[in-house]
Amino acid sequence: MSSNKVGVASPTRDEATSNARERPGVVLEVKGLVKEYPGTRALDGVDIEIRQGEIHALLGENGAGKSTLIRSICGASRPTAGQIFIDGRPVELNSPQEAQDLGIAVVHQHFNLVPQLSVAENLFLSQTLPRRMGVFVNWSVIGRRAKKLLERVGLNIDPWTEVSKLRPDESAMVAIAKAIGSDARIVILDEPTSALLPAEVSILFGHMRRLATEGHSFLYVSHRLTEVFEIADRVTVLRDGRRAGAWTREEMSRKAIIKAIVGGDKPWIEETDVSRIAYGESVFAAAALAGGKVRDLTFELRSGEILGFAGLPGSGAEEALDLLFGRSAVAGGHLTVHGKPLTLRSPRDAKTAGIALVPKNRHTESLLSGASVRENISLPNLDRFVSDPFARFIRRGRERAESQGVAAKLAIKMPGIESSIDSLSGGNQQKAILGRWLASGAKIFMLNSPTAAVDIGAKADIYNLIREIAASGAAVIFTSTEVEEFPRVCHRVIIFRDGVVVGELSGATATEANIMHLAVGDEDER
C-alpha cells in the first residue's frame, strides 16, 4: 500500500496515529456520512469502502444521494457528520484541490474537457506547464508527456487532436487520463457511458479493467444495470440517503439490486402486452420527406399507435423528430395531419397543428429553469387563459387550476404547484414537460429519449404515461439512445441508417437484437 501524500488536508501526525484504521487494501473508506441541507437530509449515515484495484459501482435513483456522496468524497461539499478515511487515515476535505492532492479525481458526465483545445492542452490544463526560459510554454515537452500519458491509458491518438473531433469513448479516456495524470488513485466516474455507443462502452471498459489491474480504483456511477453487471467488482446501492445494500461480484443479482434501488413497494414493470391496443385512423403521415440528414422519409402514424424511430446516433432518427416539428428546415416531401396538408416553417406551425415535441435535453431544450411548476406546465397553453385579444391578460386562477390538475393526474411529486421546477427530481421534471403537452391537447406526441437521466422508478411511470397517451387516442413517435427501450415501449419501430429508413419491425420481431442488426447494417462487424 502506497504511503499517503502529504496534502493540505492531512491531519496532524497525532490525530493520524490515534484515529488510523489499518484496513489492508482499502484505499477509501466512508463511515457514517451525513449531509444535511435545510429541510432535507441528503445523506443519512452512508458507509462505503473502495479497495485498491477495484471497480466499484454506485447505484441509486435520482435523489438517492449519489451526487451528494460524490461531492463529499471529492471535497466539493463538507459533510455534516461522519468521516472519510484515505489509506486508513481520517481526512477532512475542504476543497476539490485537497481531494485531488490526496489522489481523488472526478470524471464528470460530460468529461469537463474544453472541446476547442487539443487533447494535450486539456490533459495539462490544470497543471503548471513546462516553460522555456521561464516564460514560453514548452509545447514539445507537453506533447511528449501527453503521448506517454495516453499510452498509459492505452489510447493511441495524436495528442494534438482537437477534443471536439474525438469519439465519445476517446473523450472519456482522455478525461480518465487527465485524472490519472494528476496522480489520482481513486477515479470517480459519473455516468461516463451516457453518451457512448455499446461498442465504445466496451472499449472504455477494457481500458478501465486494465487500469484497475494496475492498481487504480474506480467508483463508477451509472443508471445502466447491464453495464454494471459487466464491469463492477462490487456494487453499493443508495436509497433515500442510506445504503440500501452492497454486493460483491459473486453475490450480485439483478433482482436484488433492482429491489434495493426502487425499494420494496414499487412494482418494476418489465413488459406490457401491447398487442391488444387497436390502431385507429391515420393522424400523421409523411411522404418522401427530406431535410438535413434525413432523406425520403415516408410513414403513416395512426391514432393510438406508438411508433419508434430507432437508429444509431447520427442516423437520422432523432433528426427526423426535429424535422417533423419544424425545428429544422424541410427540403422536400409532403406532410399531412388528419388528412390535411401541413407546411412547417417553425415549431409554432407544428404546435398549431397539434404536434408536441419533448426534446432530448431537458435542461437546455424544455425546462424553464427558475420558473414554477405552474409556469412550466402552462408555457405552450397560455393562449387559452387570456382574457381578451388585445391586452391578453392571463387568468391566473384558471391557469393554476389546470396546471394543478395536470400535476395531480400525472402524480408529479412536488412541494406545491408554485415551487420552482428546479426543486423537482428529473423524473418529475420530465412528467411536467409531458404534462405541458397533455394540457395543450396535442394529438401527436414526439418524444426524444424521455427517460434520459431519469431514475428507474420514474422510468416505469413515464412508460405507463406514454401508453396512456396512446390509449387515449393520440399518436406517439418515440426515439431513444437506449435500444432496449424500443421493444418495451413501441408497437412498431422503423429503423434509420445514414438518413434513410432501412427497415420496419413490429410485434414479436421488434426485438433489441433485430433493431440493432438493422441499425448497424450487415456489412458493419460491430
Add this chain to the structure above:
Amino acid sequence: MSASIELKGSERKPGFDLPAWLARFGTLASLALLLIIFSFARSDVFPTVDNLLNIMNQVSILGTMAFGLTVCLVMGLFDLSIAAMATLGGYVATFLLVQYPDTISVPVAVLISLAIAAVIGVFNGLIVSYLGISAFIATLATGSIITGAMLGISNSKTIITGIPDEFLIIGQGSVFGVSNPILIMLAIGVLLWLVLEHTQLGRHLYAIGGSAEASRLSGIAVKRYAPIALSICAVCAALGGLMAASVLGAGRPQGVGDTYLLNAFAAVFIGASSLRPGKFHIIGTFIGVMLIGIINNGLSIMGVPTYWQYIVQGVLLIIALFSAGLLTMRRR
C-alpha cells in the same frame, strides 16, 4: 461544521434561514437601515413628506428608464442605447416645438419623439432577432448612431428658448402636490408591472429569458419579442429624456442619458436581488431606484462629500448582488 451539527436537534423545524432571508429581503433591509440612519441624522429634513416627494421626483427619470430596461433584461437583452435614446427623446421634442411652433403642438411633439424611439427600438430588435447580433453590441451601435445624429442635427447647441410652457408642465407641473414626473414614473411602473406579471406578453418574455429554445419549442414565435421588448425600453428611455428636458427647460443634444445608463442597470440588478432573487421584476427595480435616490438624497442632505455617494452606491450594489447570489450558490 459544529454549528450545522447543533442544528440537528431542531432539524424538522423550519428554522430561520439567514442566507435565504438576506437574498430576499437584504436590499429592503438596507433600504430601511438607510432610512433610519438618515432620519436620525437630519430629523428635521429627511423624514418629511416633502422630502419623500422630492426623492421620488429626482428618481422619476431614472425610474422610468429603469422600468423599461427591466423589460428587456427579463428577456435577457442588454440595451445600451438607452443613454442615447434619452437624449433623443428630449432633444427631438424640443427641436420640433422650437422649429415648428405653429404647426406642432406639445402632444404631437411628444408623440413623434416617442414614436421615433419606438421605431429605433424595433430596429434594434430586428437586428438582434434576424441578423443574430447580440443586443449588447447592436444597441451599442445604434446608440452611437443616435448620438452622432443628435450632435449633427443640433450643431452641438442646446435648445433653451422658445420651448412652450405646456411642454414644461410635463416636468414641472404637479397634481395635488405630487409632481408630474412622479406620476409618469408610477404610471409606467404600474403599466409595465401589469404587462410583465399578468399578460401573455410578459409571460412569454420571462419564458424566453429563461430558455429561448424551450420557448421556441413551445410554439412561441421567439423572434417577434426582441423588437417588442427593445421598443418598450426605447420608449421609456425617450420618455425619461423628455421629462429631463422638461424639468430643465432645455433640449440638450448630448449627455442626457449617460448617467442614467449605469444607474438604470444598477437599479435593475439591485432589483433582481430583491424579493425574487435572480429574477428581474418591476417592483425590485423600483426598490433599486429608490435605494439609489435615497443614498444620493440622504448623503446630499447630510452634506457628505460627493465621492462618498459613488462609494456607498458601489458597495451596496456588491452587497445586494452577493446576498442574492448566496441562495443560488448554495443550491449548486
Add this chain to the structure above:
Amino acid sequence: MTSIKMAGFALATSMLALTAGSTWAADKSKGPLKVAIFSVNGASPTIHTMIESATEAAKARGWTVETYDGNGDQVATNNQANTFITRGFDALINIASDNNQMGGVIANAAKAKIPFVSTFSGMVPGITVDIGSNNVADGVFSASELAARINGEGEVLKMNWTVLPALQERDAGFHAVMNEYKKIKVTEMEIKVPGQVDDSFNKITDYLTGHKNVKAIWMGWDEVGVAAARAVQQSHLEQKPFVVSMDGNDAAYDLIRDGTPLILTIAYDVRGMGVQAVEAVAESVDGKTFAERQIFKKPCMITKDTVPPKGQLPDFKTCALYSADVGKK
C-alpha cells in the same frame, strides 16, 4: 587671421540668409497653408464654437483646414495630431485639449518646426502660444460680484467640478475672495461628471429643502448654472437665492435676459479665441515669436443690463467687465 576673416564672412552670410529667410517667411501666411484643428472633445458646445470660428477664420485666409474630434479619447487625439505632422501640415491648432497630456505632439511639432497653437489648453513649455482666459481672475470677478450682492454675509452654496484645471483655477479665484468675507458661510459641493446637469439640479434641490436661508449659489460653469437656475425656480423657497456662473453660453444669456435666478455670468469671447488662434498661427508662420506663451482675452460681465439681444453675441471689444462700467460705452 584668416580664420577670423572666414568667421566674419560666415556670420555675414548667415545673417543675410536669415534676413532673406524672414522676408520670405513674412509672406508665407498668405500662401495656401494646411492647418489641422483638433480637440479631444469637439462635441462640447463651447469647444464646438471655437472649432467653428477657427475653421472659418482659417478658410477666410485661403488655408486648407482639416478637423478632428477625439470623442473624449486623448490617446487617439495625440495619434491623430502626430499623423497631421507627418502628413506635412503647416500648423496645429489644439482647441481645449489639455496641453499637459500632449507633450509628445508638442515635441514633434517643434521638431517639424511648425507652430502649435492652442486655446484653453494650459501653458506648457514648447508650445507656440495658448490663448485662454484668466480663470483665476474670472473666478474673482464672479465671486466679488456675488459677495457684493449679499452685502458680504450669509449662506452661499458653491458647486464645481474641480477635476478640470480651468475650473480648479476659477475655484481658486472664488476662494481668494471668500477668504476676505468671514461672515459668508460657504458650503461646497462637488458635481458628478458625466451627468453634471441632472446631478447639480438634484443636489441643489436636496440642499435647498434643508437650507432655506441660502442667499446665493456660485456655479463653476454655465451648463450647470442653467440647471441651478431651474432648481431654484422650482424650489418652494420664499426667498429664492440667485445664481452666478461663468462661460457665457446662449442658454445662460437667455436665462439672464428672462429674469430667472441666473443673474450673472462671466462670458468668454469663445469665437474670438478661435479667430485669435488662427491669427497666432499666421504670425508664427511669418516669423513672429511670442514673448508670453500664455495670452488672455478679456471676458465680459453679463447681467440683465448688459446681456445682448436674442441671437446676438456680446461685443467683446466694448463690453463692461466691472459693474460701474455697465451702461457706459
